[in-house]
Amino acid sequence: MESTLHNLLLGFGTVFTPTNLLYSFxxxxxxxxxxxxxxxxxxxxxxMLLPTTFGLHPxxxxxxxxxxxxxxxxxxxxxxxxxxxxxxxxxxxxCIDGYxxxxxxxxxxxxxxxxxxxxxxxxxxxxxxxxxAPSLARFALGFGPPExxxxxxxxxxxxxxxxxxxxxxxLSMICLGLMIxxxxxxxxxxxxxxxxxxxxxxxxxxxxxxxxxxxGVSEILATAGxxxxxxxxxxxxxxxxxxxxxxxxxxxxxGRGTLLGFLIGIIPGSAHIISTFVAYAMERRLSxxxxxxxxxxxxxxxxxxxxxxxASEGALVPLLALGVPTGPIPAVLLAALMVHGITPxxxxxxxxxxxxxxxxASMYVGNTVLLLLNLPMVGIFVNFLRVPYRILYPIILxxxxxxxxxxxxxxxxxxxxxxxxxxxxxxxxxDFETAPLVLGAVLAPIIEFSFRQxxxxxxxxxxxxxxxxxxxxxxxxxxxxxxxxLKPLVFKKKDWRERLTEAEKSG
Amino acid sequence: MNARRMLLAVLAMGCLLxxxxxPGPALAADPYPTRPIQVIxxxxxxxxxxxxxxxxxxxxxxxxxxxxxIVNKTGAGGAVGMQALAVSKPDGYSLMVALSSISVMPEVxxxxxxxxxxxxxxxxxIALLSADPTVLIVSSKSPWKTVxxxxxxxxxxxxxxxxxxxxxxxxxxxxxxxxxxxxxIKLRHIPTGGGGPALTALLGGHVDALSGGPNIAxxxxxxxxxxxxxxxxxxxxxxxxxxxxxxxxxxxxxxFYIWSGFFAPAATPEPILKVLREATAKAVQAxxxxxxxxxxxxxxxYLDAPEFKTFWDKDADRLIKSVRNIGKVQ
Numbered sequence: 001m002e003s004t005l006h007n008l009l010l011g012f013g014t015v016f017t018p019t020n021l022l023y024s025f026x027x028x029x030x031x032x033x034x035x036x037x038x039x040x041x042x043x044x045x046x047x048m049l050l051p052t053t054f055g056l057h058p059x060x061x062x063x064x065x066x067x068x069x070x071x072x073x074x075x076x077x078x079x080x081x082x083x084x085x086x087x088x089x090x091x092x093x094x095c096i097d098g099y100x101x102x103x104x105x106x107x108x109x110x111x112x113x114x115x116x117x118x119x120x121x122x123x124x125x126x127x128x129x130x131x132x133a134p135s136l137a138r139f140a141l142g143f144g145p146p147e148x149x150x151x152x153x154x155x156x157x158x159x160x161x162x163x164x165x166x167x168x169x170x171l172s173m174i175c176l177g178l179m180i181x182x183x184x185x186x187x188x189x190x191x192x193x194x195x196x197x198x199x200x201x202x203x204x205x206x207x208x209x210x211x212x213x214x215x216g217v218s219e220i221l222a223t224a225g226x227x228x229x230x231x232x233x234x235x236x237x238x239x240x241x242x243x244x245x246x247x248x249x250x251x252x253x254x255g256r257g258t259l260l261g262f263l264i265g266i267i268p269g270s271a272h273i274i275s276t277f278v279a280y281a282m283e284r285r286l287s288x289x290x291x292x293x294x295x296x297x298x299x300x301x302x303x304x305x306x307x308x309x310x311a312s313e314g315a316l317v318p319l320l321a322l323g324v325p326t327g328p329i330p331a332v333l334l335a336a337l338m339v340h341g342i343t344p345x346x347x348x349x350x351x352x353x354x355x356x357x358x359x360x361a362s363m364y365v366g367n368t369v370l371l372l373l374n375l376p377m378v379g380i381f382v383n384f385l386r387v388p389y390r391i392l393y394p395i396i397l398x399x400x401x402x403x404x405x406x407x408x409x410x411x412x413x414x415x416x417x418x419x420x421x422x423x424x425x426x427x428x429x430x431d432f433e434t435a436p437l438v439l440g441a442v443l444a445p446i447i448e449f450s451f452r453q454x455x456x457x458x459x460x461x462x463x464x465x466x467x468x469x470x471x472x473x474x475x476x477x478x479x480x481x482x483x484x485x486l487k488p489l490v491f492k493k494k495d496w497r498e499r500l501t502e503a504e505k506s507g
Numbered sequence: 508m509n510a511r512r513m514l515l516a517v518l519a520m521g522c523l524l525x526x527x528x529x530p531g532p533a534l535a536a537d538p539y540p541t542r543p544i545q546v547i548x549x550x551x552x553x554x555x556x557x558x559x560x561x562x563x564x565x566x567x568x569x570x571x572x573x574x575x576x577i578v579n580k581t582g583a584g585g586a587v588g589m590q591a592l593a594v595s596k597p598d599g600y601s602l603m604v605a606l607s608s609i610s611v612m613p614e615v616x617x618x619x620x621x622x623x624x625x626x627x628x629x630x631x632x633i634a635l636l637s638a639d640p641t642v643l644i645v646s647s648k649s650p651w652k653t654v655x656x657x658x659x660x661x662x663x664x665x666x667x668x669x670x671x672x673x674x675x676x677x678x679x680x681x682x683x684x685x686x687x688x689x690x691x692i693k694l695r696h697i698p699t700g701g702g703g704p705a706l707t708a709l710l711g712g713h714v715d716a717l718s719g720g721p722n723i724a725x726x727x728x729x730x731x732x733x734x735x736x737x738x739x740x741x742x743x744x745x746x747x748x749x750x751x752x753x754x755x756x757x758x759x760x761x762x763f764y765i766w767s768g769f770f771a772p773a774a775t776p777e778p779i780l781k782v783l784r785e786a787t788a789k790a791v792q793a794x795x796x797x798x799x800x801x802x803x804x805x806x807x808x809y810l811d812a813p814e815f816k817t818f819w820d821k822d823a824d825r826l827i828k829s830v831r832n833i834g835k836v837q
Contacts, residue, residue: 051552185583457714
């Protein structure tokens with residue numbers, strides 16, 4: 001503990017130089033912008049700025065790039081809440097209840113709670129990263145394809161309660177999403193699937209075009225098509241901050257979201273996306289009023305937003321503690337260190353204490369900066385809703401197109417977004433939910449790949465999913481969830497008996 | 508009068524000549540390049556091609572006296588960017604830094620009965636920039652201390668030893684299968700989504716071995732988490748002098764490099780290629796480029812176009828054979 005404090009002092013000593021403070025601030029600012037802009041996510045943002053850091057000191061470079069990474073998680077919620085356009089993939093879940101809140105005139109509280117939740121999650125995760133990194137990293141590596149697959153199955157089972165409306169319609173949407181997720185090169189055999197000769201479809205239809213198209217573009221089209229003119233919301237200061245009840249409702253989700261996000265974040269893979277949907281599903285499952293979800297429940301904003309911040313910092317654990325980049329974003333951060341001649345390995349923290357502790361300290365500073373940056377912005381952002389739709393929406397559409405194009409310099413992505421937008425519009429007209437479709441498309445490649453990797457490991461034996469303790473635990477939880485889902489059948493009987501006894505008593 | 512007419516005629520001729528030659532040939536006489544050059548990197552930022560490409564173009568633009576800009580055109584394992592160069596105008600303003608995987612893709616396409624997205628003959632090699640042999644990495648918890656141990660065990664239980672790779676027909680896959688074929692052993696392939704996840708799988712104990720770049724291996728080896736048994740290079744690596752090459756262990760036809768090369772579209776005129784080759788020769792000598800490569804522990808392996816062509820032909824031949832040996836995966 002004493003050495004931790006000593007090291008932290010070293011870290012703060014590194015950060016509190018004018019240059020590093022500046023880079024931390026600039027990173028957070030760029031991150032927020034990257035998050036706010038639809039389409040451009042943290043990966044694209046960090047990738048684009050990576051070359052500019054080549055001339056910097058390695059500590060400054062990593063402080064700047066990490067700032068963009070966790071900063072994007074703050075910014076990502078803004079357009080999700082205001083316009084139902086996920087600023088980056090991890091904000092998809094925030095769209096559902098955040099936007100519903102905005103339509104009820106509670107955009108301010110939704111944005112505030114997203115910022116506050118992000119701050120709490122961010123700060124707690126840095127503490128986790130600081131104290132637990134080496135020991136947790138070993139545990140995380142034990143997470144192989146079978147465990148990953150079982151985690152996702154478990155998440156999906158919980159999620160099956162997610163959206164309201166017809167079960168048949170929701171299931172058909174999930175299936176359609178899974179089918180869209182099948183497009184692209186089969187990673188196990190190299191076959192092109194459903195790409196119709198378009199090389200650019202080799203990597204599948206990206207998460208970003210799907211999410212932005214199905215949520216954002218379809219929303220814009222639907223608004224343009226609706227006859228009723230929505231009243232322009234005039235926010236008052238009282239309406240910007242969450243009410244006491246809303247704050248109270250958010251405490252639990254933020255705490256659970258942080259823990260869940262951090263743990264899932266450590267697991268190899270695109271964890272920050274998965275953490276949000278698991279957090280959302282969990283909140284809905286635990287809520288006494290699950291029917292409020294989708295109608296503007298603040299828990300549905302607080303949980304996922306806390307989770308994606310915690311996950312983004314958790315994802316740094318294996319990189320910093322073991323030198324293993326477990327996902328695309330840590331890989332770019334690794335590259336940023338490698339150009340400076342630092343190859344993180346298991347000895348990284350010992351050999352480069354200045355870089356590691358400087359980064360940790362910069363994250364404390366960065367999270368505070370982000371809170372101070374984002375809370376006052378709530379007032380400004382909410383005012384965007386005052387702009388008449390005929391001006392606001394074409395501009396947003398433009399930003400969507402530019403953002404989606406910028407990620408891969410690909411017109412195919414833009415086309416995919418447009419098609420998804422039209423599809424989303426049609427589905428809404430036919431009263432289908434688009435959220436299960438997006439989730440299906442996002443999760444299909446991950447589920448399929450981890451399933452087939454696991455089977456390749458076991459040479460085709462399905463027993464691998466129950467022989468490994470972590471995997472088996474997840475499957476057991478999933479089973480328990482299904483059984484809990486059947487509980488109402490039992491309870492109904494009880495109700496009937498109770499009613500009978502009551503009737504007998506009164507009779 | 509006559510003299511004046513003559514003068515006018517001469518002046519008119521002069522004007523005509525000036526207008527005729529000034530914009531066209533006068534421009535053409537301007538030495539290439541006259542505007543910014545775009546260098547496609549068909550992989551995302553932070554990958555080998557990107558990390559070699561950026562310091563390289565920074566050194567290159569000093570000699571070409573024009574901005575040289577990297578464009579990451581990613582997708583389908585690099586096929587999107589390579590195809591983009593193949594169909595670019597061969598005017599010297601679209602170039603590419605690509606990796607050894609360039610040789611594999613058309614063969615895989617042919618094997619699957621698809622029209623190849625590009626042909627190797629679509630590209631004119633300008634120079635080889637770097638070549639790093641992969642090394643055989645196993646967990647330090649594994650029983651194998653030498654390549655011989657590894658091969659003996661693999662022969663005892665064919666198809667049981669698992670290795671991870673960056674992806675199907677990717678560098679780490681092709682290298683390992685080349686060795687397995689030469690050693691007459693059968694290994695089980697677990698593809699992952701990239702070099703990082705492949706290493707994660709090894710360190711997590713989900714697979715037993717992998718063939719990967721030496722720079723990561725060295726950092727892990729220092730910490731004692733992995734052992735390096737052998738290398739795919741022609742010579743031993745400077746960073747790993749105790750690690751034998753597979754060649755010296757008797758696997759004569761096993762040689763594999765993750766190399767990066769500088770390419771132009773095939774029909775690029777010879778004078779332009781000459782300018783690029785000369786600028787490249789100077790750029791690889793630039794101290795900043797050398798320092799950048801030193802930091803990443805990636806050795807510069809410069810070869811000029813003719814030697815690079817010979818190297819590439821030989822390398823492509825080995826890779827294509829290896830891909831054919833792998834065949835279609837069920």
